[in-house]
Amino acid sequence: MEKIVIGGGKRLSGELKVHGSKNSALPILAAAVLTTKPCVIHNCPRLTDVDAAIRILTYLGCKVEREDHTVVVDASGMERSDIPDHLMREMRSSVVFLGPILARMGKASLSTPGGCEIGLRPIDLHLSAMRQFGVEIQEEHGRLECICPGQMNGAKIALSFPSVGATENIMLAAATAQGRTVLVNAAREPEISDLADFLNGCGARIHGAGEGTIVINGVKSLSATEHTVIPDRITAATYMTAAAVTHGHLTLRDIIPAHLGPVIPVMEEAGCDISICARDLTISAPPRLRRVHTVRTMPYPGFPTDAQAPVMAMTSIADGTSVIIENIFESRYKHVSELHRLGAHIKVEGRVAVVEGVPFLSGAPVVAPDLRGGSSLVIAGLSAHGTTEITGVRHIDRGYEKIEESLQNIGAQIKRVICDEPEDDF
Numbered sequence: 001m002e003k004i005v006i007g008g009g010k011r012l013s014g015e016l017k018v019h020g021s022k023n024s025a026l027p028i029l030a031a032a033v034l035t036t037k038p039c040v041i042h043n044c045p046r047l048t049d050v051d052a053a054i055r056i057l058t059y060l061g062c063k064v065e066r067e068d069h070t071v072v073v074d075a076s077g078m079e080r081s082d083i084p085d086h087l088m089r090e091m092r093s094s095v096v097f098l099g100p101i102l103a104r105m106g107k108a109s110l111s112t113p114g115g116c117e118i119g120l121r122p123i124d125l126h127l128s129a130m131r132q133f134g135v136e137i138q139e140e141h142g143r144l145e146c147i148c149p150g151q152m153n154g155a156k157i158a159l160s161f162p163s164v165g166a167t168e169n170i171m172l173a174a175a176t177a178q179g180r181t182v183l184v185n186a187a188r189e190p191e192i193s194d195l196a197d198f199l200n201g202c203g204a205r206i207h208g209a210g211e212g213t214i215v216i217n218g219v220k221s222l223s224a225t226e227h228t229v230i231p232d233r234i235t236a237a238t239y240m241t242a243a244a245v246t247h248g249h250l251t252l253r254d255i256i257p258a259h260l261g262p263v264i265p266v267m268e269e270a271g272c273d274i275s276i277c278a279r280d281l282t283i284s285a286p287p288r289l290r291r292v293h294t295v296r297t298m299p300y301p302g303f304p305t306d307a308q309a310p311v312m313a314m315t316s317i318a319d320g321t322s323v324i325i326e327n328i329f330e331s332r333y334k335h336v337s338e339l340h341r342l343g344a345h346i347k348v349e350g351r352v353a354v355v356e357g358v359p360f361l362s363g364a365p366v367v368a369p370d371l372r373g374g375s376s377l378v379i380a381g382l383s384a385h386g387t388t389e390i391t392g393v394r395h396i397d398r399g400y401e402k403i404e405e406s407l408q409n410i411g412a413q414i415k416r417v418i419c420d421e422p423e424d425d426f
C-alpha cells in the first residue's frame with residue numbers, strides 16, 4: 001500500500017501545467033465507440049479513472065493505443081455490448097458508456113453503477129431519457145438489460161436536474177439517432193461543451209452545448225477526429241488552494257480562466273490576488289487568509305462541488321468563520337472528520353458546514369475518504385505544522401496526475417512511500 005507523507009509549512013511558488021480534464025476525457029473516450037474510424041485524443045490525463053475507461057474500451061473490442069498523453073481509439077472491431085460488474089465497479093461513472101453502446105450496438109448490458117463515497121448517485125434521469133429514445137430497459141439482478149428494437153429516435157427531453165452525466169449520455173445517444181433531439185435544462189459544465197466539440201469534430205450536429213438547451217440533429221454515421229481535451233478546472237482550483245494555504249505565489253499554465261469563473265471570486269474573497277494573462281493564471285496569497293462568507297455548490301456556472309473539499313481545507317486556517325453549503329451531493333463531507341484530526345474546527349449540520357478558522361493545523365495520520373476529500377487532506381497537510389501521512393492514496397490518483405511530483409516542483413516537502421500497513425478503507 002502507498003501513502004503520501006507531507007512536511008507542512010513550506011511556501012509554494014513557481015509554475016505548473018494543469019493536466020487534461022478527467023471529467024472531459026471520460027465521456028470523450030466513451031464517445032469514441034460511436035465511430036468505426038480511429039479517433040486521436042490529446043491531453044488525455046494519466047489517471048486511474050482513465051485507465052479504467054480504457055479497460056472498458058478494450059473489453060468491448062476496441063483497439064486502444066496510448067503514447068504519453070495521447071490516446072488513439074479504433075472502435076472498428078467493437079463486438080461486445082456489455083460491461084462486466086468488475087469493470088463497472090472500478091468506476092461508477094462508466095454509466096456514460098450506456099448511450100454510446102446503445103447507439104452503436106442497439107443493445108447494452110451494464111451493472112447498475114451503485115453509489116459511492118459521496119452519495120447514492122442514482123441514474124434515473126439517464127434511464128428515463130434512454131426510454132424516450134425508444135430503449136427498453138429491464139433492471140434485474142443488479143444489471144441493466146437494455147435493447148432498442150428499432151432505430152433510436154430523437155426526442156424532446158427535459159431534465160428535472162441539470163445532470164452532467166445524463167446530459168452526456170443523451171448527447172451520445174442522440175448524435176446518431178433518427179431525427180432531432182431537444183434537451184432542456186441541460187448541464188452547462190465546460191466538459192459538456194468539450195464533448196460536443198469532439199462529437200461535432202466527428203461530424204455530429206450539436207448546437208447549444210454550454211447553454212441550458214441543446215439541440216442535436218442526428219446524423220447517419222460519424223467519422224474520425226483529432227481532439228485536445230480541455231484542462232482540468234478542478235485540478236486547477238485545487239492547486240490554487242495549495243498556493244493559498246502556504247502564502248504562496250503560483251502560476252498555472254495553459255488553463256482556461258473562464259472555466260474558473262465561479263472559483264476566482266472565492267479565492268479573492270479569501271484575500272488572494274489573482275491575475276490572468278491569456279491562458280495563464282497567477283495567484284498570490286496573503287500571510288493570513290480571510291474567511292469566505294458563504295460558498296454554495298451549484299451546477300455550472302455556480303461554484304463546483306468538486307472544489308468544495310479543497311476550499312474547505314483552505315478556509316479551515318482562515319481568519320474568521322466560513323460557511324459552506326453542499327447542494328449537489330448528499331454526503332460529500334466525509335473529509336471533515338479527517339480535517340478534525342488535523343485540528344480543524346468544523347461543524348456540519350446536514351448540507352451546511354460551518355468552518356471556524358484556526359491559526360494553524362497540526363500534522364497527523366489521516367485517511368482519504370474519496371477523491372476530492374483526499375485532495376483536501378493534501379491541501380491541509382501542506383499548511384499543517386509537522387508531518388501529515390495520508391493513506392487511501394488510490395482515491396487521489398483517480399483524479400490528480402502525479403500529485404506529489406507536481407507539488408514537489410513548486411516547493412512542497414511531499415513524497416509517496418510504500419508502506420506495509422493494510423489499505424485503510426474509510
Ligand code: EPZ
Nearest residue numbers: 023093121122123124125126163164165166305306328329
Ligand atoms: C459529474 O458526476 C462528475 N463526474 C462529478 O465529478 C461532479 O461532481 C458532478 O458531475 C457534478 O458536477 C464526471 O464527470 C465523471 P450529476 P455526475 O449527474 O454526472 C443527481 C469528481 O470528483 N442525479 O450532475 O454523476 C445526483 O444524485 C466527480 O470528479 C440524479 O438524481 O453528476 C447528484 O445529486 C465526483 N439522477 C446530482 O444529480 C440522475 O439520473 C448531480 O449529479 C443523475 C444525477
